[in-house]
Amino acid sequence: MTNLQDPQDAQDMPNISDDANSPEPPPGCSAHAGAAPLYGPRFQDDPSGVYQQMRREHGSVAPILLEGDLPAWLVLGYRDVLRVTTDVQTFERDSRRWSCWPQVPADWNLLPWVAPGPVVLHTEGEEHRMRSMAISQAIAAIDPFELQSYCERFADDMVDTFAGRGNSNLINEYVYAVPSLVMARLFGIPNDELETVAKAVCATVIADDDAIPGQQRAAELLARLVAARRQAPGSDIISQLLQAAPTLSDEQAVADLMAMMAGQLPLTACWIGNTIRLMLMDDRFSLTLSGGRLSVGEALTEVLWADSPMQNLLGRYVTRDTTLGGQHLRAGDLVVLGYAAANRDPLLWSDSDAGFAGNSAHLSFSHGDYGCPVGAPEMAKTIAQTTVAVLLDRLPDVTLAVAPDELEWLDSLWYRGLASLPVTFTPAPAGQPR
16 A cells, blocks of 8 residues: 555544534444445455445445444445535545544554645645646646657566566566656656666555555655755656745655655556456457557556546545435545446446447546546556557567466555466567567
């Protein structure tokens, strides 16, 4: 899991609601009787089945228990997610509003996602608009042709490292490596530190033993770069962010840059891995691997709808008692946005045979004022589409090395992504022209 900030004394975090008498849901309250745990082996192995059961039992908004059995609400309905992401007066972002802080243990493993800090993810109102706009302006300054060039170059470089072997675990050697290198380049990381930073950022996402040290190394480097760019701006994202929001403190700038990496990298990498998996196991795509690249674009769209790389997101905090999906939510409740479940809402897909081509109304990049910054989804698509296309061009006979049901998935509440993707192919020389 990506550690977004360093939480401090989380169990004492205040509720910032103006109503000092806002009720706190007691452990085991009746509203959460029969709540399903959003963790554990069953959820990891079959999240879609868990969502379907919740929908049958509770409707479009279900009571859930997060790890540690802390209560929350999971929004499963497409229209309900739209309401939450649109109504920022009732569903806000500052986690100090959460009424469960007294029950949160100091070592809670989800704490990095909810602990208040200097990051843009917990800002509201005018401050959020200013900082989100600055991120969008920094992204808008990226030359799309330069971005495409970086993607192709790094994808080719990574294929070269394993092309001669005839086999690879693409998750370790390709799926995370390419977007990590591209992001590091866009951030203006020096050439001699590109690989080090890429590995550090990968470690924060894959959540291995180097996750927290890797995040710390990346944050320390970003702090040095922020200080340097204030003195000598360049054309990179860091310089553009500082120019767009000159009042940001160094701490806020580093936090927002880390949030950009944490938001862009895992979603893009999971999108790439899930798309490769789909194309290698589904005849609708595998039959056209040697053809044009339209099949890659169609696969990318289908994954966003049917196998969303961002499956859930913390969080919204209820500012006043309200009703959502037939459930009574109280001020201070925590709401989890179930993007994957909402994208597969049966009320949205009454025709089970309907395709996804040309339909971009999915919620995989969120929605509303607190959705992905403008330009971020387009950047992710360029990286994902190029990375998939280069692999298939360079290794046209690539196939899964295991049965599809033997593939391992990340143990993550947030991301739907593969933990391994072993493939085989005819060995090819490095640097083979595409």
